[in-house]
Amino acid sequence: MPQRRAITGRSQEPRARFAEELRLLRHARGASLRGVAEVVGWDASQFGKMENGHTLGGPEIVEALDQYYGTGGMLLTLWELAVADPTQFKERYRRYMVLEAEAVSMWQYSPSIIHGLLQTPEYAAELLKEGGLAGAELDAQVAARVGRRELLLAPGGPQFRTILSETALRSPLRDRDEWRVQLSHLAVMGERANVIIQVLPWEEGLHGLTNTDVMFLRGVGGRTVAWVETGYSGELVQETTSVEQLQLRYDRVRDLALSPEKSRQFIVGMVEEASCESST
The missing domain is CATH 3.30.870 (Endonuclease; Chain A)
Structure with a gap:
């Protein structure tokens, strides 16, 4: 697993943190979006949208990225936090959004x-x-x-x-x-x-x-x-x-x-x- 970096100075907003982590992991790997797509599957544009924060993607694609980067479920955890983030959806929807994703x-x-x-x-x-x-x-x-x-x-x-x-x-x-x-x-x-x-x-x-x-x-x-x-x-x-x-x-x-x-x-x-x- 890649060495964990200090959280200080990094985004604390779940959706932005998830997108930032995806970018950092790919850059540390020295891979292009197309290179990730060739190994993991899905379209390269999908990964680009996730890294830009335009979409969160689904649990299957996040699990595949966890396996690709060797992050042991860390990305899926960040994704779940982003999905349940009350700044993205009202509080009453938080439990529903997790159930919908699963x-x-x-x-x-x-x-x-x-x-x-x-x-x-x-x-x-x-x-x-x-x-x-x-x-x-x-x-x-x-x-x-x-x-x-x-x-x-x-x-x-x-x-x-x-x-x-x-x-x-x-x-x-x-x-x-x-x-x-x-x-x-x-x-x-x-x-x-x-x-x-x-x-x-x-x-x-x-x-x-x-x-x-x-x-x-x-x-x-x-x-x-x-x-x-x-x-x-x-x-x-x-x-x-x-x-x-x-x-x-x-x-x-x-x-x-x-x-x-x-x-x-x-x-x-x-x-x-x-x-x-x-x-x-």
């Missing part, structure tokens, strides 16, 4: 907005602005949210299913071009082997999750917990009976939703609509 499968229902794992930077920015964020804090939160997408993009990423209410797809961004980009991003992500996107049409009416944004996270050991959220607060549901009741409601909503293929056609149709609107 999940082997996730399934979610959105009654009104597109889930953060599928948001473009522009969508995230407009949504967070409406929540009162601005300036440097807004930039940091957008970067943190977009960085979470690496969970799905990394090789061996978790299985993810989202059911989007038609309401979420009929609530556009103010900039029509940015909205078209967001819809196109959904269509592209839906083609990934580990991502399933389904649309719940308005015509299906009321159901058990009409006003409930919920995410189920299944860990390596098979245990499932649920995260129930509003625009103002979130609650981690861990009690087995409560989780099972929510899962039953979710299963019934999934039965009402369009199939993945019909959902993709629905979204592609909306992309075409948005394209026509932005050109007029």
Whole structure:
């Protein structure tokens, strides 16, 4: 393992510290980003984004870097601190973010907005602005949210299913071009082997999750917990009976939703609509 350096004078902010450590380790090794990519895998640009603090990456890529640099889990520890850092996410999300990063499968229902794992930077920015964020804090939160997408993009990423209410797809961004980009991003992500996107049409009416944004996270050991959220607060549901009741409601909503293929056609149709609107 490389000799540890004194912490004095180095960044104390978890996200910046993680990025700094990645840069120092690579420079000490005398390796280029491309050289690291050739040995560890993933794209060199991914490592560049991590070293610049633009993304945290996922646990698999960090574990691979730990092995490459011989750091014995130190990088994964720094990554976990960065993920749970309250300056990146509000305090109530800290435990959830760790569980999300460790999940082997996730399934979610959105009654009104597109889930953060599928948001473009522009969508995230407009949504967070409406929540009162601005300036440097807004930039940091957008970067943190977009960085979470690496969970799905990394090789061996978790299985993810989202059911989007038609309401979420009929609530556009103010900039029509940015909205078209967001819809196109959904269509592209839906083609990934580990991502399933389904649309719940308005015509299906009321159901058990009409006003409930919920995410189920299944860990390596098979245990499932649920995260129930509003625009103002979130609650981690861990009690087995409560989780099972929510899962039953979710299963019934999934039965009402369009199939993945019909959902993709629905979204592609909306992309075409948005394209026509932005050109007029």
